[in-house]
Amino acid sequence: MQLEYSIEGGDFSHAGFASSQVKRVLKQLNVDPKLIKRVVVCLYEAEVNVVAHAYSGIIHVLINTNEIVMKLVDKGPGIPDISLAMQKGYSTASDKVREMxxxxGMGLPNIQHNADDFKISSNVGEGTNLEITIKL
Amino acid sequence: MTVDDVVKTLNLKVFCGEEGLSRQVENGYTSDLLSDVMGHADAGSIWITLQSHINIMAVASLKELAGIVLVKGNKPDEDTIRQSNIEGIPILGTDLEAFEISGRLYQLIRGA
Incomplete structure (x- = not known):
């Protein structure tokens, strides 16, 4: 099964929409609630990152019998130093975003902690790609 | 213990999401960082925070929290109220600060 959602940068009122849709689908498929929790944490954090940092993004969620793969492709400023971005507590978010x-600086570490496999790549001035896999 | 029991014992205001007052309360979590709550709060927790914008509902719903307590007289935004009613997750309020209400809730859940 493949699901697709689009995200608009800056639109915090819809952050979490894709996560809640995917959660509903996984519940209907009787996926283990512990795995659903991990999927939801990963996808929500990734969604919020696109809203907070990028201009727009697309989420592809692929659900098959042995894994769930979430791909997030955004158009945005990109990440100059991924190892820095992966550090707990490091963030480039604006004051407005922080006030909310x-x-x-917990999002990417949260994703890494909950994913079985996590790939991140980025081109400065173009955007960032995430691939998050959770094994069923 | 239900959310309603917590409301009555701790004298909390109910802003919205009344349908969820019968939810069971298993635990509590105090934090104003949404990623912290996403990463660490347990389902069935009452979340104590000063954040009042709509994203708290996304977190509460995804984490299946029992309810949210806004501290220091904070009130939920209008779209937050709408979402709370849709989700049936109550938003409660107190004039107390987070330290004080967390202590009281802890005593109520873990104390006896």
Whole structure:
């Protein structure tokens, strides 16, 4: 099964929409609730990152019998130093985003912690790609 | 213990999401960082925070929290109220600060 969602940069009122849709589908498919929790944490954090940092993005979610693969492709400023971005507590979020309780530098580490496999690549001035895999 | 029991014992205001007052309360979590709550709060928790914007509902719903308590007299935004009613996850309020209400909730859940 393949699902696709689009995200608009800066649109915090819809952040989490894709995560809640995917959660609903996985519940209907009777996926183990512990795995659903991990999927939801990963996807929500990735969604918020696109909203907070990029101009727009597309989420592809592929659900098959042995894994769930979430791909997020955004158009945005990109990440100059991925190893820095992966550090807990490091964030380039704006003050406005921080005031909302985001931008604490916990998103990418949260994803890495919950994913079985996590790939991130980025081109400065173009955008960032994430591939998050959770094994069923 | 239900959310309603917590409301009555701790004298909390109910802003919205009344349908969820019968939810079971298993635990509590105090934080104003949404990623922290996403990463660490347990399902069935009451979340204590000063954040009042709509994204708290996304987090509460995804994490299946029992309810949210806004501290220091904070009130939920209008779109937050709407979403709370849709999700049936109550938003509660207190004039107390996070330290004080967390202590009282802890005593209520873990104390006896």
């Amino acid at each position: 309780g985001f931008g604490a």
